[in-house]
Amino acid sequence: MTTADTLTRPAETSSRDANPDEALLALARAVRDSGYRFTTVTPATHARVNARPENAVARSLRDVLGWSRPFREDAIPAGLTDLMKQAGVLDRAEEGPDDTLLKARIRLSSLDDELFLHAAYPPLAADSVFFGPDTMRFAEAVLAHLEERARTGRPAPRRAVDIGCGSGAAGILVAKRLPEAEVTLVDINPAALRVAGINARLAGVENVRTVHSDMLSGVEGVFDLIVSNPPFMVDAGERAYRHGGGPLGAGLSLRVVEAAAERLAPGGSLVLFTGSAIVEGHDGFRAEAGAICERSGLEWSYREFDPDEYGEELDDPGYAAAERIALVVLTATRRDGVR
Template sequence: MTRSDPVAEPFPDNTDALLALGHALREAGYNFTTVTPATHAIVNARSQNAEARNLRDVVGWSRPFRAEILPAPLLALMREAGAVVEEDGLLRPTVRFSSLDDELFAHSSYPPSATDAVFFGPDTMRFVGAVLAHLAARKTPVRRAVDLGCGSGAAGICIAKRSPGAEVVLVDINPAALRAARVNARLAGTDGIEARHSDMLRDVEGTFDLIVSNPPFMVDPAARAYRHGGGPLGAGLPLAVVEQAIERLAPGGSLVMFTGAAIVDGADPFRDAVAEACGRAGLDWTYREFDPDEYGEELANAVYADVERLALVVVTVARP
């Protein structure tokens, strides 16, 4: 093992201490924009970044550090939360905090290699942007919403901030994600949020005015919860989200989904499947390519031998 190849640690389970850490970071004026893992690896590999020099290096860039670079109260909170481990004579953070929508969100440290890692990155920001654009254009208030496969809970929390009195449910099958989402909801001071363990919506009752989701769409050999979409070329979970929306949207309700699609010989099988499912159910839908070519490095994997590009897409489904 080397310093560039840390052992994956579980997401901390002392949520009260983690919440206190989040408040302390906010009071310290901390902010950080999380980049892709590929960018993160390049930046951290620079010789001057072998060790952390300040708070952002520790809690944002996940760099190993010496105890003396952090204020003692902050380090004590990290220890109490289980957010730091000792490795190779240095300390290493096991949690990150990222900035979005004037809030801080706790999620897994870099690299997010554990099977239950809590992901947060540029796709999270794109997803939240799509949700906020939908809310701005929406003509009726949201009374009940669900963030399906919530991860850090970012989208659901941003909905709750803009929907006074609404019930917002954060759903995930990953217990680590639910711990993070609960901390983040409390840190944002949002009311009306409940985080619940459920495989899709199996353990959540009722219908929703708004369903939002950023399901994984990769074929991941490690089957990491935040990356592995399952099904044909990773489309299993995204299509399952569409099917859930067909079943659980209230009259006038909408689905907003940010995900990816594998394009094969100029065709988009996922788009075709969405069209078929929505047509069968009599629901309106839109499908927009947000970015025509992302994660190109994944195409070197044998499972994508027939795929020419991976596109990021925004799917909306509406019940009249």
């Protein structure tokens, strides 16, 4: 098994009686209790920093579980290595100066004073559980929306859902702030649901459930809050955590808008954080998403969170017509009393 394999097969290196999920949770708790913190960077930055000669082999826990560097067994406390073995997330490294090096198949990143498990760098597998700077931006947009609702006297959401939850970060932060709400994390990726469930336990939130679902097909009823940060890139390998499909990667994002148009409760809102490829000054996603909202009677707003991200992706033939990739936030609300 290579380090590119994901968390869907957790028990291969664990003892027969070990519970890999419990071992993974115990590992995360022990790391948190050590005072560990790590801010995840973009893959491009990660590659540059790890390419420095002095970073070839890990020297600290942050190097092992943040920077995903190969390490010698004595580089971290033995108890943590044992938990990794029990969880089945420890491999022999394929890179490094010798064949005694190990590598963790998971990472831990900081957000909102919590730690979140996700896939190690580089996340090559189709079902990798991704967490990056966009996760942090997405969470910021969702929490800002909750603050705005409270400031304007709107009722707190009672039912919320995170579509394509990945690590579960945004939904878990909603659950922290709304302990009386029912928060559902949905994804088509079993690895994501497993990690999101562990992350919810790590954060100590009890009002979260995970459901295997394509969009909202696996859950019933209407929602007061729908949040989503779906894959939005053009990806030739069609990796689930990255490939958006449709026109210039907008396919999944448009499906989220359509799902929200059908399942928002009166007064309910969608907060969608995504990317849009701009062609000759035209934002095709904005036009199509806005049209869906208009047809459905939703009030909506739209802003560019960052006008120019992922510039390196423009070298991909799939973006031949694009001049930039913008990160955007769409907020759509169903008026009270309207269904």
